[in-house]
Amino acid sequence: MKKIVRQFAIAVLCGISPCAHAQRMNEDEPLMAACRSQDGQMGQAGTYDCFEKVRRQEDAALNRDYQRIITLFQRSDQPRLNDRDALRQAERAWLVYRDQLCHAEYGLYDGGTAGPLEHVACLAALTRRHHEDLLAGYGWLLTKFEVP
Template sequence: MKHLYALLLLTTTITQASEDCRDPVTQSAMNICAFQDYQQADAALNAAYKKRVATLDKAQLERLRTAQRAWITFRDAQCRYEAGVYEGGSMAPLVHSSCLTLLTEQRTKDLIAPLDQP
């Protein structure tokens, strides 16, 4: 029963956070909404990556994988750096997720751009 209550509470919190994302007021809601934005950006990145992979030969695919791994390392380090200013504070998750979102959206554009060229 205790687990059921925890699941219900979590589901309610997530649902409320989704509704609050239209105009989040509390820091907690802003943090949750920023993380949801990142999840959407990450899903778009994964879709763009799959499209890009489908167009590459074996050598280019290996180069892309190397570049993607390096980019992920950069993205994660950059966002830890940016959020580090607020370490221990309630804004740190918002800054971290916002950074992840911005860099992920930029990377998605980079992956899509060659597909748009004739």
């Protein structure tokens, strides 16, 4: 309890909002900027809902492009099933990593109210960055071989 009181007192003295870490983590992400700019107006529940909406958008974008790549690997004229299976295995491992890392960051808040904000912001940020990595590695295949 003393730890929580001390952390709260430090946050108040420094003028840090409850989702300051989530803000810092996502300051380069335009979708999260809208949530941050309205933080005081929406309250914590509204901010969480906004972060969750962004997380779902990031997840949908990643899944869309992942499926495009998987479909490309399964094309009947040139199947690349080993590549497909390797990517699937890597994606499964990445999901475990993402979920465990964000759960660990959530734990830093000791059950405090900023924990859920941090968790969903972490999921959104890591998903966006992974989507960028996926396209950096596999995007050329889509450009070269995908049939419109």
